[in-house]
Amino acid sequence: xxxxxxxxxxxxxxxxxxxxxxxxxxxxxxxxxxxxxxxxxxxxxxxxxxxxxxxxxxxxxxxxxxxxxxxxxxxxxxxxxxxxxxxxxxxxxxxxxxxxxxxxxxxxxxxxxxxxxxxxxxxxxxxxxxxxxxxxxxxxxxxxxxxxxxxxxxxxxxxxxxxxxxxxxxxxxxxxxxxxxxxxxxxxxxxxxxxxxxxxxxxx
Numbered sequence: 001x002x003x004x005x006x007x008x009x010x011x012x013x014x015x016x017x018x019x020x021x022x023x024x025x026x027x028x029x030x031x032x033x034x035x036x037x038x039x040x041x042x043x044x045x046x047x048x049x050x051x052x053x054x055x056x057x058x059x060x061x062x063x064x065x066x067x068x069x070x071x072x073x074x075x076x077x078x079x080x081x082x083x084x085x086x087x088x089x090x091x092x093x094x095x096x097x098x099x100x101x102x103x104x105x106x107x108x109x110x111x112x113x114x115x116x117x118x119x120x121x122x123x124x125x126x127x128x129x130x131x132x133x134x135x136x137x138x139x140x141x142x143x144x145x146x147x148x149x150x151x152x153x154x155x156x157x158x159x160x161x162x163x164x165x166x167x168x169x170x171x172x173x174x175x176x177x178x179x180x181x182x183x184x185x186x187x188x189x190x191x192x193x194x195x196x197x198x199x200x201x202x203x204x
Contacts, residue, residue, distance in 0.1 A: 044180055047188055053180050058131040061183060064109065064148035065193040067133070067141050067160075069179040070120055071102070074128025085126045099123070112143035132176035135164050149190050159185050 031039040042055040053059055058069045059078045075082035088095035102122040106113075118137040138160055146153040163182045167173050 044184065046184055052184070054131075055178055055181065056131060057129045058125075059180060061179065063193065064144055066183045066186070067138055067145060067177075067179050068121070069133060070130050071122070071124045072128040073124045078129060080129060083127045083129050085128060086124050110141060110144045112147065113140050114143075115140070131178050131180060132165075133179055135160070135175055135177055138177045138179075138182065145186070149186070149193065151190055155189075156186070159189055 028039070037043075043051050044053050044055055046052050057078065057080050058072060060072070061068050072078045073086040074080070074084055086095070088098075099122045103117050106117050106121060118134070118140050120134060120137050121140070139157065142156045142160060143153050146156040149156070160177065160182060163177055163185055165176050165178065167175065
């Protein structure tokens, strides 16, 4: 009985060390060696070198001079500790009312925008943290951004088009635009609009 118990304890200890210590250290070390940027959280910095967010986590932008991301139901919005969708079904009156209100807001803020409001701008992502928009949803906002920055829409579209990410490995996913990276690129190209000192990356 005692020998069986000792064998079980040794097996438990060896397994604990292998899977709880050595394996995580090896994976973490390998990731930092081969993919340091991703292993450190895919952090994004501004032109001053200050970290303003992660390429993997969306954040809110409300000022006219910036592209706006998808809505978020994660916590109070874009909360990485409370990732979730709204869980509202297609027959939900609350979902319908919210979508109608968002369409009205977007129409009011984007009077020059062409065509109907893209559906992804009035719905939340499943995670609530989606940092990307489709190029079409971003282009829909371009006239507002150009007007707020006092530049020609073609110049804003040029920056946008240069930040379109193609399908991963050529086949996975859809073309997309990282909203935070795009807004930072606008500030580098045209300067940062100063409104009460609100920086990019702090839900301006």
